Amino acid sequence: MHPGCPVCGARAEVVLRGAAEVTVGTIAALVERRPVVACDADHERSPGDIVGTAMDAVDAAVPRARARLLRDDACGSCRSVLTMPVRRSTRAVTVEPSSAPVFTIRLDLPLVRCTDCGLDQVPSRSQEDLTVVVPALFAAGHPV
Numbered sequence: 001m002h003p004g005c006p007v008c009g010a011r012a013e014v015v016l017r018g019a020a021e022v023t024v025g026t027i028a029a030l031v032e033r034r035p036v037v038a039c040d041a042d043h044e045r046s047p048g049d050i051v052g053t054a055m056d057a058v059d060a061a062v063p064r065a066r067a068r069l070l071r072d073d074a075c076g077s078c079r080s081v082l083t084m085p086v087r088r089s090t091r092a093v094t095v096e097p098s099s100a101p102v103f104t105i106r107l108d109l110p111l112v113r114c115t116d117c118g119l120d121q122v123p124s125r126s127q128e129d130l131t132v133v134v135p136a137l138f139a140a141g142h143p144v
Helices: 050-061 124-137
Strands: 012-017 020-024 027-031 034-039 066-068 071-074 087-095 103-113
Touching: 020 124, 027 124, 050 087, 050 103, 050 124, 066 124, 103 124
Parallel strands: none
Antiparallel strands: 012 034, 020 027, 027 103, 066 071, 087 103
């Protein structure tokens, strides 16, 4: 079943277009083949469930540290104090939406490792950036 165009209502289909990349604060995100709903009138928009599905996949794949008032972050798993320095790393997150083909988001982000359990996680100061970067990647005005 093909979705209707979100702009004109005409018959449309989900296709994969070129890459999209965005940076928000401390986090960069890249999708090499961006899914869009396209119609014959050249309207292109992201499928409606893409952002939610992508955020769920990122949340499942990228752990977050626990922020603590007036103290260092704590591990999101074992709750130990995080004492190691933050370092840059990349993570590939596979997204499996119901309305589009499977695709991968590549994240370049700061991570800190727990010395007790070894979990790599996003420090609290970068978590808002992680929440904003995925919707920005699929924003309507983003070039496709």
